[in-house]
Amino acid sequence: MEDSATPSISVQPPTDAEHPTSRAQQLTLKRRASASFADALDDSLSRKRMKEEHDTKDVSEQPEETAAAVSTSDAALADQLAQELQCGCCSELVYRPVVVAPCQHFFCGSCCVLWIRNGGTNCPHCRGLSTSVTPFRPLQSVLDVLLRAAPHKARTERERQQADEIYTGTTMRLPTPREASPEPDINPSDFIRPCPNCVLGNPYGWRCPQPIVDPNVDPENAWPLEDGTPPGHGLCGNCENLLALPSPLTTKCDFCQVSFCGIGVQGRCIASPILSQHPHAISDVGDLIQSQAVYECFNSNTVEAEIMFDYLTAQRITPRHIYREIVTHIQAQPGAFLPLIQQELFIDVHAVPAGPDPEPDSPRSRICRQCAAEVFLYGLRDWFLRERQKGFLEESVLSRKDCEDGSDCGRQRDLAHAREFNHMIPNTAPAQSEPQEEAAVAQEVAVPSTPPSPSDIPAPPSSGTNTPEESAIEVPVAFNDGPPADVPVVNDASNVPDDNSMH
Template sequence: MSEDQVNAMTTQQQQQLPVPESSHCAMSLSATLKRPASPSFENGDQPVRKRLKEEADKASIVEQDAEKSQDARMVDELALELQCGCCSELVYNPVLVLPCQHFFCGSCCVLWVRNGGTNCPACRGVSSLVTPFRAIQPLLDTLLRLAPEKTRAAGERAQADEVYRHGSSLRIPSPKEPSPEPTINVNADLAQPCPNCPPGNPHGWRCPHPIPDPAADPDNAWHLDDGIPPGHGQCGHCENLLALEAPLTTKCDLCKVVFCGINIPGRCSAVPLALQHPQGLANVGDLIESAEVYESFDGNTYEVDILFDYLRTQNKLPRQIYREIITHTLAQPRGLQPFLESDAFLDVHGGVLDAIPQGPFNRICRVCAAEALLWGLKDWWIRERQKGHLDTAILGRPDCPDGNACQRQKETAHAKEFNHIISPPQSSPPPNASLPISAPPEGAVPLLASSSVDDVEHLILPQPSSGSMTSQQRASALSYLLNSTNLDEPEALHRAIARRLQSSSPDLRDAIDALAS
């Protein structure tokens, strides 16, 4: 066998031998590790540009969200800086407190002053003036344009506008004098000196009958069991002792109660009639809570609701109503006497007054002013309705046959159907027909009529007294009735009678016929 045949047989045997498993794994791994062709090699450049654009858009959106988040955070921080220090809301109609320069809502500052505030609500520093903060208003307007959701509610703005008028300035009252130190172990049975009793008191007037101080002079202390000390009285509001002759002491001319004018300014005083504030009736809400208002309308709650709606619409305050009632009452012939004789006044002061006061009436206290308001409120409402400001559906209701005395006006359905606010009938003067007169004296000149014949149509002539009349008296009376002095000639007499008989008054014609016959 040749060498070539041996090599061929060896090669054939090697090809028939099985391949080891490790060799298969190596071949499979090499096939897996082959890198696929690049997409850009297969599909060109278009997918790459699209992917880059999408990535750029995503980046832009992220940047925009970041900017919006930053803007929102800036708006929130700015709104926080522009908060009112009282209500903790975005300031509305801002005002600046001087000299500390803190700012607040105008309405918040007004309410602060009304409730007794005499300094800045933020720093409690002494303040004297509140002015509109116009410099900050453009910043507020810009903020609300960027974030309109931060605008205060319409109802809140309307209430704030009722309290504070935009653009107006305020003056903060000076702090009140501190209250005196409380007296320890004060004997309630002994009278304490009034504010004018101590020498050198800050009121500029010394009481001529000073009350001894029980602490300094116990031997001469005044016992309250012996009554009020001479020259003194008790204030009708604070109930402290006062000097009757002091310049600040005032007295209500209606109830005769005296007031010190010192302890509580504005309340411990009786002021002129038209300047007083009714006690406990500062706004419409106080009227709503007052049971006396419903009593004055005989329990007609429907009409009272119409009244309250009218007061809110017309912005009427109880003090304005009180002034109009007082002005109208003083213009009447009897003045305040009907009020002083009413049950409303006597029920309050019946135990104090010995008799009904007769005037003159110059000053009034807060309690009497409130009673006058409640007493005249219904009549004021009758006069106010005649101004025509109410809806025609309300004014067009028919009057109830029973009028103001109707027992069913407390029923809502009946009150809606009929009107119970009816003016009282005007009292007519008594007729003079029964009053006798005598004939005009001799030679009397007849009174010349200042009006036409028609004006004496309803004239009621008094009947002449019994007894005979002389011809001269008859002629004088006839001259008076005919309003003519030239009655000597018969023709003139007949013309005068014919002219006067044209009147349609039968009484006048009968009197002329009786005298001419």
């Protein structure tokens, strides 16, 4: 039986009129179970857009203090970078940098050239053995960026101009270190030690006929230092040690008259045939660049010297080849080496005393390294004058006008003048006077310009008979219509003119 007391409740769904929210809105407010890729992309783009707008707002609203702090930070960075890019030689911001291999230290190109010219054979920073110097292009790019941001860091215009005159941007090679000569055999005692050939059973196969007594063995018969060099001995011109003059290893230079032992340093303690010798301290173009004597050959004209250096590098000409051509040219001249000997080029080239000098015109067959260097420097400029005639130089070099003063110009140290004018002009002998001029000068000296006075005419002898030689004396007489003529005058009292007849 139904319970009529319990009321029935019916639940009706709400209508759209009763609730303002539409069904579409209800569906939009619902949370989805998973997000699609498109929704994630839209969300990412929205966040990126919001960040850009925020950054833009921050920049626009950045206070002046923050901008000043950023500028100060940039200046500090430029200063720190300039400090790190200092040259190891001049301690300034590196200019046209070069890098040394294999140590990889960098320097200004001009500083490295001056280092080589002054005798440097290794890295200027670490003193390590180095082989080549090349332009450092990556570092140059960093310098360009730095100077665009901080132009005030650049070197002065004068410094850049001087550096460009020294370094041309080419690859260089550091000269190889030279072998040092052994130290002289300094004797602390008051006696001379025996030479290498004085020792019995020495390894050189020859014993000195006048051996020197070893002061450590027989001090009573030792040779005192105050007595000078023992007979049959001398001092080597290279190592300055005692040598035996008659030894088969001993050689003598025919130019400086100094002997060499042939034992101390191989290839140096020797006087070789002239054409086969090596000039001292001149092995390659690098040695020429660092030799001050080479620049003196060109009257300190660095422009002409550098033109020769570039020519030698381009033509691959070695100093030894130049030396041989100079010697061949000198030997072909009538006097050969006589002009060099008369100029005393080979006097006191060594620290040891020289032997007796033969006649100046005596033949010369052997030469030492120091004298070979003197011959090289003597003929270097004339050799390059002859070499220029082959036409291998650039047109810009050959087209320069000749300087009026030539090699005697006193402005050759002025770089602007040296670049504009050519000073490599052969030395010409002073022009001789014409034969007609010489004859006129001789006649003017022989003939007086005014006629002689009567007092200048010799008086006749007081007595005695005149000889034929005395009776005719030639005296110049002046005529009104011509030059003075010589007429015979007889020593007769009637023929002697008086004062009135002369006017």
